[in-house]
Amino acid sequence: MQGLPHGRARSAWVALGAALLVTSVSACSSSAPEREYATPKELCGSTKVSAASLEPLLPPGKKIAVEPTSAVGVKRCRLEVDGTVVFSTSVEKRGADTSVRDVATSASGVDPNDASADNGRFIYSKTGAVGQVECPKSAGTDSSFWATARVSDTADPADMHRFIKEYATAAAGSGACAEG
Numbered sequence: 001m002q003g004l005p006h007g008r009a010r011s012a013w014v015a016l017g018a019a020l021l022v023t024s025v026s027a028c029s030s031s032a033p034e035r036e037y038a039t040p041k042e043l044c045g046s047t048k049v050s051a052a053s054l055e056p057l058l059p060p061g062k063k064i065a066v067e068p069t070s071a072v073g074v075k076r077c078r079l080e081v082d083g084t085v086v087f088s089t090s091v092e093k094r095g096a097d098t099s100v101r102d103v104a105t106s107a108s109g110v111d112p113n114d115a116s117a118d119n120g121r122f123i124y125s126k127t128g129a130v131g132q133v134e135c136p137k138s139a140g141t142d143s144s145f146w147a148t149a150r151v152s153d154t155a156d157p158a159d160m161h162r163f164i165k166e167y168a169t170a171a172a173g174s175g176a177c178a179e180g
Contacts, residue, residue: 033060037081043089043167044068044077046174053166056159057151059086075176086152089167091133091145091176098144103130109150115157122164126154129164135177147171 039051039058044066058064061081069076073093078085094103100123101112109128116123122131133145147168149160171177 035060036062037064040064040066040079043079044075047077047089047091047167047170047176048174049163049167049170053159053163057087057149057155057163059153084152088150090148091171092148094144094146096142096144098146100130100132100146103146103148107148107150110148115161117161118165122161122168124157124160124164126157126160127151129160131164131168133168133171133176135172145171145177 035055035058039055040049041051042048045068058079059081063082065080065083067078067080069078074090075092076088076090079087092103100116100120104110104112104114104123107128107130110123110125110130112123114123114125122129124130128148128150130146130148133147135145147164149164149167151160
């Protein structure tokens, strides 16, 4: 900026710098991946969840698939985004004396020493959560039911807690306690 008075040269450099900053910020924001799929309103056909609790746990992508699986005493639901499993849940039947720490010991993505809430009903972390499903009295006293959730990446632990709390409540109303 030769030939310009000192004050004008500085103003020209500031203007140029601001223009470059705006260009780079807008380039970054336009290239951020987006979520092109609709968030499921229920997991594997019977357990309703709100988009507000599920969306923070899901990555961007084009297509989502909901894949139910089950084994004796366990109903699982896996969510795949663009062909990759990114989130999974389960409702498991356990013995009546099973604690949340027992479930967390065997669950993926959560540890018995992670954060707990609601008088020990839930344990959660940035990668997983477990929570007791409070079944109706008609479900019997010889067993307990537990909801688990796991993300393939990481999430805010508060979002995991919010989800598992809603999911465990929804599972109790979905008939999961009778199906174990």
